Amino acid sequence: MKNLVALGALLSVVTAIPAQAQEVTLRLSHWVPPTIAPASRGINPWAESVQEASDGRIAIQIFPAQQMGKAPDHYDMAAQGIVDIAYVNPGYTAGRFPIFSLTEIPFMTDDSVGAAKAIHTWYSENGGLEEMSDVKLCFVHPHAPGALHSKVAITSPEDIAGKNIRPAHATMARFVSLLGGGPVQVPAPEAREALSKGTAEAVTFPWGAMYDFNLTEEVPVHLDMPFYLSSQVMVMNKNSYDRLSDENKAVIDEHCSPEWSGKVAQGWADADMEARDQLMADGQTFNTPTEEEVAAWREAAMPLIDEWKETVTARGGDADSILDAYKAALEANDAAY
Template identity: 55%
Template sequence: MLKKTALALALNLSIAAMAQAETLRLSHWVPATHPVQVTGIEPWAKSIEEASGGDLSIQIFPAQQIGSAPDHYDMVRDGIVDISWTNPGYNAGRFPIYSLIEIPFHISGGAAGAKAIHSWYQDYAKKEMSDVFFCAVNSHETGALHSKKKITQPSELSGLNIRPAHATMARFVSNLGAAPVQVPAPEAREAIARGIADAITFPWGSIYDFGIDKEVKYHMDLPMYVSAQVLLFNKDSLNGLSEQNRQVIYDHCTPDWSQKMSQGWVDDDRAAREQMIADEGHTVTRPSEEEEALWREAAIPSLDKWKSDVAASGIDADKTYEDYLQSLQENNADY
């Protein structure tokens, strides 16, 4: 009788635990095989599940299954998903402070850069992304320019159609006489294949991930920019968790986790770059010091425009910029 009672009690406790377990839905827009998911999101989600003792699990929806890439901020804000992997740069003008990280020639490394961005932006996020909970930054290694013809100087962009990584890069190429073709990453290959775009700013690994290596054969080996995505939580979803489980989430929304989540993507990009250099069907060219100086000079108007936009919203642009530079330096991520 005692054995039956103990068994029934254990069964009831198990059922109660299952009833209390919560599944959070996470949406992103790259393939499920992409390092963003395999080396970043999945280990992060597994760590959350383990730290919560199985109370929390995260169900991942990749490849725009729930919504298109540009819609991911609104999706998590509105509770369509509990967590989203969002590119703020797909929402032009909406997050002017964050767009600072998109200005070329500031970041030298993606993983350390992700930690630096998180450390710098986490307080600004409370103002600029106040309707969601800012959790983490996920960055690729510094991206490059990939094109149908060899390019090493800014003047050679004039007259070309270029798919930029985000709105900031769109303004950058526009200032150099190019026409931006603004399509999300999953649509980039088609734009190039159909002749709508002549070049693209993209991470090295994603050139292979999206099959764009079949369309562009020339690559400028210059670390131009990052497009650092952010992991965001719906506030109601987060606040609906127990205090203990909310703390588990907070413990996984730190600058260190931003770096850890980004490292696999960065390693993949670095390996892809080496693969591209070794591929006889591709030409990888490093601009000269004089040419690089021209590129860096070409980015100055983008920084001036950022300062103007941020100042207009009542933010001290100079202090914000200096804080950003300091965070990059402290994390050995400055270019």
Template identity: 60%
Template sequence: MKTFTIGAAAALALGATCAQAQDVTLRLAHWLPPQHAVPQTGMQEWMDSITEASGGTITFEVFPAQQLGAAPDHYDMTRDGIADIGYVNPGYTAGRFPIYELTGVPFLATDGPNAAKAIHEWYAGDFAAKEMGDVHFCLVNPHEPGRFHGKSEIKVPADVKGLNVRPAHSTMARFVASLGGASVQVPAPEAREALARGTADAVTFPYEAMKIFNVAEETKFHNDMPLYLSSQVLLFNNDSYGGLSAEQKAVIDEHCTPEWSKKFSEGWADYDKGVREEILNDPEHTVYMPSDEEVALWREAAMPTLEAWKEDVSAAGGDPEAILEGLRAALDANGVLYK
């Protein structure tokens, strides 16, 4: 005679109930190439888990590589129902999400997956409702800390002066400007072309982008100092989420948690570490690790970016010190605060 735990029995009951719900296919739009680590790992695992947990009543149709619209438009596409689910980089729309832009300030977090969990815990409550209330907030997905990669060596902040840099997001654009560089604002899939044409001299990217976007063909010099995060979010159209059955909503809710933000981000982090090792061992590339004194210069150079963020949040009616302390506390609790 077989026995079941309470958890297993509840899961079977939920599956049986979901099996009676109306089948739904959710359109998920993202701007990454299909072969990117995110759609190949965390995103696929997340979709498969939802389909299984819903008894097959929730399935997905994926539109990659900006098929439904440009990368900066994915928030509005999700809000307006062009997509049921959107993979969004909030930093592509400068000033629109001033609280969330804190996640891109340099020297906050030391890894991606645990930062994903921390950022989710910090942002998902009042902040998400305040800044992203016209969509349904689900997950956070940062990459491993990004670095500077250039056509020439970038060792200290002064080396950025006079360079044209493709920044990861609006916060890094502000940082580049504070160092005397100029920003070349293009989405990640267009960065290699900007470098090849000479429009850009350098980029801020995680290591994995060197491979997936073929940026390593144009940038042979790498500063190995972990610098910043670019934290994407996964969002639902409110009507799409609201139109699900109660049981289907429960399945989605179980997959929109801090723990799933971490899980969703792990495959990307593993891929990034692998590409870093490849570049470290490639004689065609020069990888530089700043000294402690040089890191101190970088950290000092990042302070105006943090202060500018504080001014933006104050202007929007927020308490920047309390917001900053809240994120730092969440990162520290998850063991990834940059100290």
């Protein structure tokens, strides 16, 4: 019991405020290690700001690294009230959020901060509130556009054929298959083992993951282009929100906005770019594609858009309108690739 109490104290992000000021404690669950950029430069600062803005009325207790449940379960954990707030990767549950999956299609954005704000606004206005109707959307949290990291040079779509690649999410897995490769779908912490055993020959990962998961020796060759995006979302249980006082609801509302999506994305983007610079300093191999190669990659991804349209249309959505709105939102935030 003493150990559990100590653990709870360690995991709590609590500002120095009088104990009597606290009105509510919200349990926030996520699935990344507590020391890496998504948590240290995104989730934690957001939680700290909520507590500060509420003058300590709201305390947030953070449970990292899947302590409360597996990563793919986090949406349901929030929807069912197992936790009050949860960090969700919609791409971990293929087919469940078809509108949101548009954000996973490669070569659409080259800036994650602008994209975070764009996705938050676009998704809220184009069916996202219905698609995630079980929860309250707080913020969108993409990493800087990720890259393709491999054992040998891969510079064109044709180079994927015959190679086994660990994809970031279901859409990237489909892309690998379309190009004749074999997707090796293992959780991020297991990627290094897959590479060391030869099960996989390449990965799609954000730059910071090269150090977070000790992959620098396994895949030292990098395709230096904004290859794809993986956007997590922070969501809140609706009953947990409804139970708050109007004053506390206002604090949460202020922190559940496109502006805050941009703020949390900035910290992660900065960390990813620092990691990219470090990889260069460490003498890793960077291949910059030619204009013709970029065009070939983008052309190769077009079937993914067609498939996305078919899925959204089959579920009653106006796919063309939603796609146009997404492109316009990216343009408006200087984030279109």
